[in-house]
Amino acid sequence: MFLQQLINGLTLGSVYALIALGYSMVYGILELINFAHGEIYMLGAYFGIIFFGLFTAIGLTAFSLPLALALTFVLSIMFCASYGFTIEKIAYKPLRNAPRLSPLISAIGVSIFLQNFVMLTQGATDKVFPPLFGTAGFRFLSVQMTYLQLSIIVVSVILMVCLRFFVRKTRMGKAMRAVAQDKVMASLVGINIDTVISVTFLIGSGLAAIAGLMVAMYYGLVNYFIGYVAGIKAFTAAVLGGIGSIRGAMLGGILLGLVESLGGSYISSEYKDAYAFILLIIVLLVKPGGLFGKAELEKV
Amino acid sequence: MKRTLLFLMLISLISIGCQKKQDVIKIGIAGPMTGDQAKMGMDFKNGVSLAVEEWNSQGGVLGKKIEIVVSDDQHDPKQAVSVANKMVNDGVVGVIGHFNSSCSIPASDVYNRAGIPLITPGSTNPQLTEKGYKDVFRVCGRDDQQGRIAALFVIQQLKLKNVAVLHDKTTYGQGLADEFKKFLDGKVNVVYYGSIVQGDKDFKTVLTTVGNKDPELVFFGGIYPEAGLLVKQARELSLNAKFMSGDGTIDPKFIEIAGAAQAEGTFLTFSPDPKNMPSAKGFIENYQSRFGEIGPYSIYAYDAANILLSAIRKANTTEGNTLTDTIHMMEFDIALGKIRFDKKGDVTESPYVIWITKNGKFEEYWKP
Secondary structure: OOHHHHHHHHHHHEEEEEEHHHHHHHHHHHHHOOHHHHHHHHHHHHEEEEEHHHHHHOHHHOOOOOHHHHHHHHHHHHHHHHHHHHHHHHHHHHHHHOOOOHHHHHHHHHHHHHHHHHHHHHHHOOOOOOOOOOOOEEEEEEEEEEHHHHHHHHHHHHHHHHHHHHHHHHHHHHHHHEEEEEHHHHHHHOOHHHHHHHHHHHHHHHHHHHHHHHHHHOOOEEOOOOOHHHHEEEEHHHHHOOOHHHHHHHHHHHHHHHHHHHHHHHOOOOHHHHHHHHHHHHHHOOOOOOOOOOOOOOOO | OOOHHHHHHHHHHHHEEEEEEEEOOEEEEEEOOOOOOOOHHHHHHOOOOOOHHHHHHOOOOOOEEEEEEEEOOOOOOHHHHHHHHHHHHHHEEEEEEEHHHHHHHHHHHHHHHHOOOOEEOOOOHHHEEEEEEEEEOOOOHHHHHHHHHHHHHHHHOOOOOOOEEEEEOOOOHHHHHHHHHHHHHHOOOEEEEOOOOOOOOOOOOHHHHHHOOOOOOEEEEEEEEHHHHHHHHHOOOOOOOOEEEOOOHHHHHHHHHHOOOHHOOOOEEOOHHHHHHHHHHHHHHHHHHHHHOOOOOOHHHHHHHHHHHHHHHHHHHHHHHHHHHHHHOOOOEEEEEEEEEOOOEEEEEOOOEEEEEEEEEEEEEHHH
């Protein structure tokens, strides 16, 4: 049972981690908590359902399921990334030199707008993602796992490794780290800050889109307010790991998933959500910067 | 002086506004019109609209046309109280509604204070009619009757030894689960009793714990979105116990969410199929041609509206007290058959039966 709960927690945690990355990256660079990020995740799930439905309607799914799925992923990522990009340009950029509270309130506004926009255009009822793989899975060492669950964990890990490589080894990654450390200095050495910020939003939104789409496939149920709960959880994960740190967001997310699932099974499932926040309070009391907050020099 | 004048002008304006509306009779509909339970709210609205259209085409009631005021309680008790107050201020003469017991119960305080009758087509928690309000009526059955039938079925028909009980912590869900557990009465072991959170999507943690106790059946007190996810995730964890739930789960969306293969064989407690009732034939034809497939509560909403309107006709007034007394005295000949209300406002007979999910459809399965 322990192993099974570990896997349940790991699946949940990988999704939290993917969303938490978006919060952390934006915070690292702009010191802005992008409350609209949860909504991008929700949009990812909706775009997934819309495009997959479209491909099914034109017969592409019947022709080749992997192709249809791949295209669905690519299109969802592109649409969500462009949403993220546009939101930054419209709602945050004009406020870059305003007091810190202004962009935060703007972010909450965007979040409320997107929720209602989706509710009005897509309807308030639950949307169901067609079950593609049923309950197909395998058994390994008394652990029952579906293929979808396995792919969520694998895809998340691959994405996180890629992101870490991107931030540490590439030119753009270096620029991001520079902007995170000091915007003025970075611009003095010739880094285009606007481009760096846009790239951050594009990557963060793309990751949220993947998380949203995978969750839509896994649970099969999507509605316009899933972004709210997921956003709060992911934000908690980001703070837990030390907001602004990429490694912190990854580990914070996975830790959160594990605590929820193990606490839920060994103490009581009724207070599942409470454990995550109790852990958060303890960590913040002991280490106010989060697990990887201040100690980590590389801050993006 | 100026202020008084202005105030008077305002008052007169408002009263002119009211007077203009006096040539219609307003009835309220309340339920979850948006959110994850919006489907149930829609069924209410469609059922009541059909009844009102039929009455209006015959000239309305008391010589006036009937108008519907639709309110969305978002299955939130706070919102329910607020829309209840709003409808009372709007001057409705009676309310058909609230789907969730957790909404109907607090809202009934508001209607009771205003002295207007509330007829619920879907709130099954016993507390609603146990509060001693004489102007609260219920067209559907009660959870204690429903829990009893479910327990009876598990004991007599399935003859099981170990069951697990889950609920969603709502008044309806927990009420139903508790009644089920009570009527098992030590004849069946309850190996696990616990709750989940309404609106949550991941239940694998609790299901893994449940699976470890090896129950032969999992009973869930709650509504279809969570029920669908529970069944689906249980099967993914190869927890192959039978699944049973109440009337809140009997919705096509349940099968869609769980997947037809996973939902197969799920038992549900619900009232008998209207399709087998001769009295409901006309209703079914009209409803289907107007709105498409019948929802589980459409017929109750339709009947609730008919009860209210026939009582208005009989009482020859829309005054709340007289209207309430009239509903208590009358016998109604409606789509569900002939019904009467007892002192508490419950229907005198409410036959629950067991349904089963078969080939992606619900059908009647067993009656005691």
